[in-house]
Amino acid sequence: xxxxxxxVAEARDVERVRTLVKLGARLQLLESVSSLSRERLSxxxxxxxxxxxxxxxxxxxxxxxxxxQPNIHSSLFLNLYQxxxxxxxxxxxxxxxxxxxxxxxxxxxLGHSEALSITRAWCLLRFVSSNMLTLAPCSCCxxxxxxxxxxxxxxYRCGLCxxxxxxxxxxxxxxxxxxxxPAVA
Amino acid sequence: xxxxxxxxxxxxxxxxxxxxxxxxxxxxQHMIRTDRAEAxxxxxxxxxxxxVIDGLTPGQLARVAASNMLVCRFSCDDKIVWDLLAEHGxxxxxAGLHAxxxxxSRPLEAA
Numbered sequence: 001x002x003x004x005x006x007x008v009a010e011a012r013d014v015e016r017v018r019t020l021v022k023l024g025a026r027l028q029l030l031e032s033v034s035s036l037s038r039e040r041l042s043x044x045x046x047x048x049x050x051x052x053x054x055x056x057x058x059x060x061x062x063x064x065x066x067x068x069q070p071n072i073h074s075s076l077f078l079n080l081y082q083x084x085x086x087x088x089x090x091x092x093x094x095x096x097x098x099x100x101x102x103x104x105x106x107x108x109x110l111g112h113s114e115a116l117s118i119t120r121a122w123c124l125l126r127f128v129s130s131n132m133l134t135l136a137p138c139s140c141c142x143x144x145x146x147x148x149x150x151x152x153x154x155x156y157r158c159g160l161c162x163x164x165x166x167x168x169x170x171x172x173x174x175x176x177x178x179x180x181x182p183a184v185a
Numbered sequence: 186x187x188x189x190x191x192x193x194x195x196x197x198x199x200x201x202x203x204x205x206x207x208x209x210x211x212x213x214q215h216m217i218r219t220d221r222a223e224a225x226x227x228x229x230x231x232x233x234x235x236x237v238i239d240g241l242t243p244g245q246l247a248r249v250a251a252s253n254m255l256v257c258r259f260s261c262d263d264k265i266v267w268d269l270l271a272e273h274g275x276x277x278x279x280a281g282l283h284a285x286x287x288x289x290s291r292p293l294e295a296a
Contacts, residue, residue, distance in 0.1 A: 075286050076286050079289035083289060087222070087226055088225055095222075110285070142291075143286040144286075145286070160283040160286070
């Protein structure tokens with residue numbers, strides 16, 4: 001028989017899951033950060049958003065994080081996340097929520113839209129903890145950016161200091177401003 | 186005459202500093218009491234300083250504010266961040282994001 005779980009802990013779990021659902025989290029994320037059953041998670045999802053959670057696999061490639069605009073957004077999020085982890089003793093899931101909110105706030109204030117969904121943000125954290133992705137400093141501005149762990153990053157220059165030729169002009173520029181449908185819905 | 190103008194200006198400067206200190210400390214205390222982790226991040230100060238500000242009584246807060254020094258400091262002392270922030274919205278749509286990343290990348294300051 002399973003040991004009895006404290007009701008308070010469970011209530012806290014439910015509340016946290018609701019917060020994540022409202023931020024756009026997919027079921028896979030919810031399952032990994034809470035101890036609630038899949039059925040209960042589905043119910044919470046339906047109650048919070050009035051629709052069933054989307055089915056299907058999550059993207060599992062690290063390549064998305066390397067493309068120009070996603071890389072900028074992911075780098076901002078990951079820096080904020082690491083700052084949250086270092087500066088306080090809240091747990092990983094609360095840190096994910098706080099860092100994602102700060103990311104959202106900052107991007108919105110600057111007039112951009114969120115290119116990084118919370119599910120992608122969580123995928124990024126998993127890639128980092130499995131040592132596939134990491135942050136490396138740009139030799140030009142000193143900011144830290146998401147890179148493949150085993151890439152040569154000695155004289156790395158970020159996508160903002162050395163934008164690829166098409167970036168910052170024409171469609172790429174306006175897509176940075178306007179587009180940003182989160183790729184993982 | 187010259188002397189009185191000087192005294193007058195000095196009194197005004199001290200008033201301004203006190204007011205800036207008071208606003209800063211009140212905002213900081215409010216932020217800390219609302220959400221500690223978030224406040225620490227936004228203020229860019231260490232846990233120790235967070236505890237101190239949290240523990241200030243209204244009287245202590247007023248006394249700390251009434252100093253001839255500003256109690257808050259710039260959180261970015263990097264020329265690159267200033268340039269990027271000043272640039273934002275003028276020519277380069279990504280400058281604001283760039284500044285945010287550089288600022289978020291810097292190690293937390295031991296205040």
